[in-house]
Amino acid sequence: MLQSLVHVCLAGISAGMFIWLVASGLTLVFGVLRVLNFAHGSFYMLGAYVCLTVLKAMGGNFWIGLVLGPLVVCVVGYFMERFLLRYVYHLELPYQLLLTFAMVLIFDDAVKMIWGAGSASSPAVPGLSGSLSIVGRQFPVYNLFIIAVGPLVAVGLYALLEKTWWGRIIRAAASDREMASAIGVKVPTMFTAVFVFGAWLSAMGGALAVPYVGLLTTGMGEAIIIEAFVVVVIGGLGSLKGAFFVSLIIGLLSSFGTRFIPMLDMFLVFILMAVVLLWRPQGLFAEG
């Protein structure tokens, strides 16, 4: 019993860390730009596919793919913000959501055109493949690696936002656009930078998912974006701390759900979202 509890916990935490990587970018972008980006899951998918292509071209070296893959996605993110999204910030909500939804359709089919409709399988990562014995059962080393990466990203983001000059500017623009622009912050440039950074985080999650999921499909972006939405909403729109803890909760909840009540796996997650929205619409960790 204890064995299976520990393993379900670990599986839940590693699943939660993937959601966190996607949700962190999503919540950062929402906090600053006030746009809820459906296409954020597509960055995750693109990150995975580009990473796979790069690592295959580089003779199977995963680490090169992990570095270069997300950078390619940054370029895509740059064009999307600079030439499309920038023109809808002032519009009503349906237009913003639908613009990003249109991008989902385009990205999904573009991936099919480039990489084919079938699923692509990925090789194991040397050094991180294999498994360790934890309380008497085998657990994949790669999942432990993911469990370590998540908090590292969290600490990095915290340091960036709270301790650096850049972070102060981002926070200033998030809380008052006009005032930030009046004191000389180039707000549009900064928005682009934040969006590209968000895309990078999500693509990073996708690239890390390549050895983890084994098979890449075009549906992977849509599957994770909805979980990331749930995280961002429950955690409090724009709250990184909330996104981190709620990612963990969601990961654990779906892990325990699939293990003990498989009938209700996703159902539990959405119940939680509805209850939180009704009780505290601003989210669990919202500031102010």
Add this chain to the structure above:
Amino acid sequence: MNLYWKYFFSAVGLAGLIAIGLFAGPFMLYVTMRVMILSIFALGYNLLLGRTGLLSFGHAAFYATGAYGLALSSIHLNPHPLLGIAIGVAAASVLALAIGFFCVRHTEIYFAMLTLAFGMMVFSLMWNVRSVTGGDDGLYGITRAAISFGLFKIPISKEYQYYFFVLFFFLLTIFLVHRIYRSPFGLVLAGIRENHVRTEFAGLAVRRYRLGAFVVSGAFAGLAGSLAVLLESNITPAAAHWARSAEPVLVSLIGGLHTFAGPLAGSIVFVVLREVVERFSQNWMFWFGLLLLAIIMGFRGGIVGSTAEIFKRFSRA
């Protein structure tokens, strides 16, 4: 556009629809039925989005509920199509009442996210309760029994016969939605969209009106769903997925959010473009996405809104 033009276009449209039913081939019949069913869904939906200003991302749940309502009653109860539709619409309305009761407490992004959450709950229920819904296989083999009125029967099993059945409900929907737009209820909804604070101060229970709009749009979604089951003869839980909830939003947007005929024009573009593009390439979503971008970036009135604008400019000059 003045009134005579409107009557003229409506008459031409109706004559064209009847002509399609009488003379067109099976493919044309099928596509037109798909357009009409999507129109019913979108016309009802636009009552909520275009009229009341609430963006729901969970309406596929009501569509699927209507579909499963008809399918289940046809399999377990009685294959009478009118009974099935009544059950489908009733089930969708009751569900909309229950979900709407919670959702209308919030607006904007919170409303959209709440409807998304409830919609996905319905989706995962339909996916998981295999014994009732058939799980991911769905329900299939639903036949079109004749509409029986005791002494005489109207068969709808042939394509053109069913076409007129769908046409009847299509016209009924247009009539009803038009009446709702003109009714005091519809005017209050427009008032809520423009300024809900003032509407509240005018002594109207804004939440109840929002709930009303939610239930009515859910009922039309249920109607569309049950008609679709009879057309396709099967239904899977995918119909309740959030990506399907985006369809009526897209349709309303393409046609024009704040216009009455917008959902009609949008449905035509959506279905026809899909059928046409699918013949040339596997990637209809790509081209559809580009079209959406063009509309959002350049023609925010949609097809109907932008055309009306051009008409106005010409008549002024």
